[in-house]
Amino acid sequence: MASVHFRDVRKSFGATEILHGVSLDIADGEFVVLVGPSGCGKSTLLRMLAGLEEVTRGEIAIDDRVVNEVDSKDRDIAMVFQSYALYPHMTVRENMGFSLRLRKAERAIVDERVGRAAQILNLQAYLERYPRELSGGQRQRVAMGRAIVRDPKVFLFDEPLSNLDAKLRVAMRAEIKALHQRLKTTTVYVTHDQVEAMTMADRIAVMNEGRIEQLGEPLALYDRPANLFVAEFIGSPAMNLLDARLRRSDGAAWVELAGARWALAAGAPGADGQQVKVGVRPEHLRLGAEGLAGEVVVVEPTGAGTELVVQCDGASLTVVVHGRSGARPGDRVLLAPGPDHVHLFDASSGARL
């Protein structure tokens, strides 16, 4: 097990730089998720760690060893691919034992470790099958088994669940998490799905356009997104964002928007008259007697709650209500958040105030 360090890592393809200096320290045993929209550079970062892409500038270290010039095979890492990349001409047993075979491990040891991994992943019954004879979830498990058998310093996952159906994805999510809790192997996990990131990570690095926008524990990111990008990206349904003007008077602070005003908490930052973006998570908007006026256009019951889409002066807001809601499309409602749940961002830079 090991720690992983990225130090001002850059990557260019030709003249285009796609990673602009990423620094990230991952502690021993930590589960870090790199999340971001496609093209943000998260996979490239992972592949550089795996040794599949060259590092243009900067340093990547595993423990104290800089691995920039080290071949993949000598980095002691294991990787699970989105497509699983199982060897089609090998049985499950051979697939899982392949890396040990390459290291000329003794037969008994290979069998022992493959057996153990199979047990962990509940694959004993399938050891003699070929990948084509397995279901998607089973293949996914074999791919993980192949990583486990290695007992590597670092596990790398490259969107491992995106080829599975929704239900299986949830189940596998839990399994991977459980596996990590059991093995405590340092893990770097790449996904574009923020739910996966939230549920699995010890820490999340949200990436955008070749940079890490914010790094932190899942709930910290949820509660205090550092900028508009993170605010919009983390959380589902996404945070509602509105243009507003910050007002301050007599120690009270509020935002003005479309003729309504929302009170802010006492310690709210920002100057009077400042143009801001106001963010409120859907579950923090309340239907009440005062606030922003709007018209309900969609009502979506999800069972545990109800999602409303409310049209307010050109903006469309999502509201999540616990339990059932009596609202009907066409109803006119007033919306306001609790003062502690309003996020303020600078209108021009997008940074959290």
Next chain:
Amino acid sequence: MTSMQRWGLALLVPYVLLFLVFVLYPVLYGFWLARSPAAYAKLFEDPVFFRTVVNTLVFVVVAVNVKFVIALYLSGFFVNTRPWIRWLSVLFILPWAVPSIPTIFSVRFMLNPEWGMVNSIIFRLTGADGPNWLTDPTLALSMSMLVHVWKSLPFWTLILIAGRLAIPKEQYEAASVDGATGWQQFRYVTWPSMRTLYLTSTILSMIWTLGDFNSVYLLTGGGPADLTHVLATLGIRYIRLDQLEQAMATIVVSMPLVLPLVWFMVRRLSRDGTQ
């Protein structure tokens, strides 16, 4: 990365050596042999030469295209899954697998106007004499082309079968649902998917056909009266006449024919690389 490059280079070495030693050197040597302008003067003086160029063009353009239209059609036939069609495909491949000398000679005997099997069948059925298959220049060249088609059709059909098998079934299902007729399915589903393969194969076949020596040499020997030569047999004829320079000059002269074809192939290939 570096070890990949190192190994990659090492693995290229055998072919690069082979190329330098057995392609580049002989080709350069061939050009060197063909350096004398007198050889070209003599070549252009030879009345057989122009006829040969025309024959070669006809051979390459007509024979190859006829072959490919048939191959395209037959590839559609052979993708049908029936036990008897599987067996037929084994029979169908035989012309490609068996050597040229006995087969082409057998065709030559078969087409003999006096005692060959074809004309004796014609005689038995109609009571009339069959055509002089190999003594009429046009017919003889056509027969050479036919033998060429016979011999190489299976190979190219095989290629086009593979092309058809690679088309996803859903496309046909979608087309059927949309009410496409057989011809429309071909026009809008099969052909667009196979066009590139078809074109590439045609060009490659043309290049190979230019070097086809057996079909003409063994069937007509260039006769009657040297009217059915193609460049491949003409080159060998000059060697037989102890006129090596002229033989090599025919290579150089044939270059305008080959050049665009090879250029097309190389370009096709480059595009593949970037896909």
Next chain:
Amino acid sequence: MKSIGLYTVACAVALAFAQPAAAQEKLVVWFTKGFYAAEDKALDDMVAKFEKKTGVKVELSRYAVQEIIPKTVAALDAKNVPDVAFGHVYDFQVTSKWAYDGKLEDISDVINPIKDKFLKNTIETTHLWNDAAKKRAYYAFPLEQQTIHIQYWKDMLAEAGFKESDIPKNWKAYWDFWCGKVQTAHRKKSGKRSFAVGHPMGVDSTDSFYSFLTFMDAHNVSLVDANGKLTVDDPKVKKGLTAAMKDYTDIFTRGCTPPSSVNWKDPDNNVAFHNKTIMMTHNATISIVSKWVDDSTNDKLKPEEREQAKKNATELIATAAFPNKPDGKPFVYRAAVKTGVMFADAKNKKRGKEFIAFILEDENLIPFVEGALGRWYPVTKSGVARDFWKNDPHRLIVHNQFSAGTVPFEFTRNYKFTVLNNENVWAKAMNRVVSEKWTVEKAVDEMIARIKQVAN
């Protein structure tokens, strides 16, 4: 493991590249593949004897007749030639040209001491001009020779209702007889689509030019004078050529030869003869009957097949001379002397010359020539004197044809005629007439133009 495999292969290739150490003195000899087992055996015996006598290892390769020239041309170009080479078509196509270009070794020191044992016409054709060295010398050695004969099925003639004695001796009557009477009668009686004459006209054929030039001889046409200068501008020559061409193509136009004969290669008249599509053919050896002679003693065949072969050879097939010339004089045949050569680039000239001298010794040469069962005629006086040439009716005819004296081919005086024969301007002119319906005069004009273009 892969890399080990790679290196093994690399080593194997490297080994193959390495020249084997010359442990034993070597002589490389190329010959045309024989037509009969006895020929090849005689050569093998000869080689074995030579090896025993000298201790030299002879590397003997045999090539099909159509391959030996391309093969030799490639070898000459690569300057990697055999020490001694013999090809049945060398004389027609290349020998005098190679001599002219200076590619051959002067072997006069081998030939001069034994010059007198050869028939004059044969040794003359190997005395060739070397334009590089500006001298005339023996640049080749003769091994055997051939001329043209007529062969016919006696039984088919009889089937048509004629006797052998009915065959006219006069030129025009002779062809009219076969073409008009025999063919018509045979077709009527047998109900088969038979042809009287097998008349080779293919471009890719030595038979066709041999036959045509014989027709030319019949009309007393000589295309070159004693110095090798062209005579085609002489109106008499042109008239004779036109007459020869007319006679030759008439046989086709009259429908007396199979339509396919315009494209015949050398074996095709034999094939048509054996399956009785044709009754008679002219052929530049007696290979047609020799085949049956060979079969009659082939112990691999069934007794009844041997019997039939013997019957064909002795009773059913006749070998005959040509009729008298149109002017009524007896025919003088042209002989082609089959030559072997040593190249200027040969590596082992000393042993090569020994080998040439050795194979020209009677005890070696005679079994080789006679191994061809009469197909090739000897070039030595002792060879022709043997009973072999008298104790068989077919060979006797051959012997008589040669004994009357022969004339050489044009190419012995003007090497460029090898090119004309090779291109086969003669067969091309025939094709102009019979396939493209040109007039004989126009075709002959085109032919003369080409002759002048090539051979002037």
Next chain:
Amino acid sequence: MSWKKAGTEARLLLVGIPVALWSAFPIYHIFLFAISSKDSAFSGALWPAQPTLRNFGAVFKQEHFFLYHFWQQMWNSLWIAATVGFLTLLIATCAAFAISRLRVRGGRLVMNAALFTYFIPAAFLAVPMYKAMSVYGLLNSSWSLVLAMVTLASPYAIWVLKQASDKLPWELDEAARIDGATPMQLFRLVYLPLMLPSLVAIGTYALLLAWNEYLYAFLLLSKETNVTLAVALGHFLSADDSPWELLMATGLLYGLPPAAIYYVFRRYMVGGLTAGAVKA
């Protein structure tokens, strides 16, 4: 429904029967000669009056002097064709792997160079090739023919194998590299097994090319005991009087091994030969 089915079947037969006749007839004609006796071969009949197997006996027992070395020459053909198949595969696979999977710099150039080979039709390259072999001292060794045929077969082989390689998922290589495979282990343990169908097909292609070659064979080989059967068959064309029935019997026997090879490997052929060429 069944009417419609019968109609489809009839239409298929309408194509199938001519195809069968077209493919089989010249081969049947060879067979006919091979089972005819000397004198009945040229009768033009569809079936000989007295079929016989003696011609095959004569070939097997090397009874005719054109065939004195039949078994030796058959062996030469086999040896040469098999070696050509093997070497072509070795060289082309290495090159395709380097170009396609290791993405070696200059790979494209090598591909284009390989195609350049076809710039000169094979029949024209014969004499210069002879010269080259002479310079290398390879003349009259079967290696000269082997290497010449490998040269002619390789460009197509590389091309097809390269495109087939391109279709293998790239992640497999990455997975193997992370699993600790060296490029050579990747080649041997992952690449070769996955390329098997294409390899079999290309091997067969090269083997057949060498097996059937006539022009290069007669030019590059010399002694009767060294030549391939194709060259030996050429002897039949040279004589004024050839035993054609023996030529055809020999030809038929000569055609059997490649037909057998094709038959054994046929399930690989369609997919393998063209795995790459199909890419639209």
